[in-house]
Amino acid sequence: MERYSYSQFGTSATKKLAFERAKIIHKKLIEQGISPSRLQVVGKTDLPPGIETKQPSWLMRCVVVEAFSEDKN
Incomplete structure (x- = not known):
């Protein structure tokens, strides 16, 4: 799960905000019954995929939210 909070300056405060927001979503998903072991959290300050500044x-x-699987081979 990646949480984007775009900032053209990419300050540490904005990065922290993006991560804190991602953690809130993470917590809500766990409250809905999703196992924490199935979640990865990332906060980003770059543009989300397919989005432009205009x-x-x-x-x-x-x-x-992206699905992924761990290769256990």
């Missing part, structure tokens, strides 16, 4: 700013603040 688009509305609300699109730059989002959560991206």
Whole structure:
């Protein structure tokens, strides 16, 4: 799970905010019954995939959930 909070300056405060927001989503998913071992949390300050700076700013603040699997071979 990646939480984006875009900042053109990428300050440490913005990075911390993105991570804190990601942790809130993480907590809510656990409260809904998802095992914490199935979640990875990342906070990012770059643009979300497919979003450009000319688009509305609300699109730059989002959560991206990606499925992944660990190869156990």
